[in-house]
Amino acid sequence: MSTWAENRRADKVVAAEQRRADQALLFEQRRADQEAAAKLAEARKNAARARRAALWTALTVWLRTHTLDLLFVPVIVVPAVLAWTAMAEYGREVFGPVGTLLPLFSEGAMWTFAFAVPMAQRAGRSAGWLHLGTWVFAAVAAVLNYVHGSTVAHGVVMALVSVGGVIVHQLVTASPARKRRTRAERDARRLDRQAARRVLAVRRAALDQAVAELSADGTATLVHRPGLVAYRRRWGRAHLVPTTVPGLPVADSDDDWTDEISEYLTALPSPRSGDERNGRNGSGSAETPPVEITDKVATYAAKVRAAIDAKQLPARPSQTQVRTFLRIRAAVAVEVHRALFPTDTDPGDDDPRQAVTA
Numbered sequence: 082m083s084t085w086a087e088n089r090r091a092d093k094v095v096a097a098e099q100r101r102a103d104q105a106l107l108f109e110q111r112r113a114d115q116e117a118a119a120k121l122a123e124a125r126k127n128a129a130r131a132r133r134a135a136l137w138t139a140l141t142v143w144l145r146t147h148t149l150d151l152l153f154v155p156v157i158v159v160p161a162v163l164a165w166t167a168m169a170e171y172g173r174e175v176f177g178p179v180g181t182l183l184p185l186f187s188e189g190a191m192w193t194f195a196f197a198v199p200m201a202q203r204a205g206r207s208a209g210w211l212h213l214g215t216w217v218f219a220a221v222a223a224v225l226n227y228v229h230g231s232t233v234a235h236g237v238v239m240a241l242v243s244v245g246g247v248i249v250h251q252l253v254t255a256s257p258a259r260k261r262r263t264r265a266e267r268d269a270r271r272l273d274r275q276a277a278r279r280v281l282a283v284r285r286a287a288l289d290q291a292v293a294e295l296s297a298d299g300t301a302t303l304v305h306r307p308g309l310v311a312y313r314r315r316w317g318r319a320h321l322v323p324t325t326v327p328g329l330p331v332a333d334s335d336d337d338w339t340d341e342i343s344e345y346l347t348a349l350p351s352p353r354s355g356d357e358r359n360g361r362n363g364s365g366s367a368e369t370p371p372v373e374i375t376d377k378v379a380t381y382a383a384k385v386r387a388a389i390d391a392k393q394l395p396a397r398p399s400q401t402q403v404r405t406f407l408r409i410r411a412a413v414a415v416e417v418h419r420a421l422f423p424t425d426t427d428p429g430d431d432d433p434r435q436a437v438t439a
Contacts, residue, residue: 153253160246164188164226167239171229187225188243191218195247199254215251219244283312286319308387323387325380381407381417397422 144151165184172183194214201208226243230236262270287310293301310321385403388394394406403421404414 150253153249156249157246157253160242161188161192164222164239164243164246167226167229167243168222171225183225187218187222191215191222191244191247192250194218195250198251212251215247219247279312282319283310283321286312286321289319290321306390322393323384323391325384377409377413378416378420381409381413382420385417385421 165188168184168187169181172180174180176183194211198208198211198215201211222243223240226239227236230239287305288303291303291305294304295301309324309326311324313320313322381403384407385394385398388406389396389398394402398406398418400411400414400418403418404411407414407417409417
């Protein structure tokens with residue numbers, strides 16, 4: 082009996098302790114839930130506060146950026162509203178109740194093109210036709226509003242009000258402001274454009290003077306003569322002439338001739354005996370060209386050869402023609418002519434003896 086009572090009492094104690102443990106666990110769980118809910122609510126408040134701050138910052142930045150645009154809003158909106166209502170009334174008079182849709186054509190088309198212009202510019206697309214559409218429908222709206230006016234004065238006022246808003250809008254938005262270029266930048270761009278036009282003119286002239294290489298299958302390839310050229314216009318027609326630039330080598334196409342003439346001049350004996358001249362002047366005196374003349378002969382001979390190839394000189398020019406073309410002294414022209422035509426026994430219209438001794 083006592084054992085059963087003790088066991089019962091022990092069971093009650095255990096049950097009470099279990100209830101207390103359960104209550105403590107439930108309390109801890111509720112407290113944890115409350116803390117989690119409080120943290121979640123705080124996080125939501127912080128997120129909402131951050132969103133409001135970001136929105137306010139973005140709005141502030143937008144207002145600062147578009148302050149100038151906002152100043153033009155009344156100037157744009159007020160004329161648009163006035164013209165829209167006037168066209169709606171005029172459309173009702175002309176077409177009846179359905180005429181209230183007239184502003185969708187007269188004003189709506191104009192403003193649609195006007196808004197499309199800056200959108201196309203921001204997207205990097207061409208806006209030329211959009212500009213044209215804006216001004217065409219602006220003219221249409223102006224004419225309709227002018228016709229609507231009961232008098233000439235009213236018509237003029239209504240026409241100006243109709244297109245005033247879109248004109249302001251285009252002036253503000255259609256041409257985005259760009260950083261003004263400095264004087265040096267403008268000069269550089271101008272020189273670049275002039276250089277581009279010059280290059281294009283030279284290429285066109287080279288195309289006119291190009292020859293064609295015809296292959297066996299009938300295809301043709303244009304062949305240009307490389308080298309330094311000068312652009313000239315004669316009788317309204319452009320052409321290219323070979324030229325030289327101080328400090329630069331002679332045109333590449335003449336290099337072979339220059340080397341050949343230089344080798345020939347090197348192989349010639351320095352003194353020219355009187356026997357070689359006896360057949361021409363009967364004199365026994367020896368003649369040696371000056372060193373400065375010998376140094377220039379190769380370059381001058383290359384220029385003459387280029388002129389012959391370009392048909393500026395005949396195939397075998399005389400010494401006078403060579404001297405006139407190169408604008409050199411007669412003594413130098415004699416040596417250039419002798420280097421080009423070593424086997425030529427006929428000096429043409431010049432006397433070598435007189436040219437050398439001059």
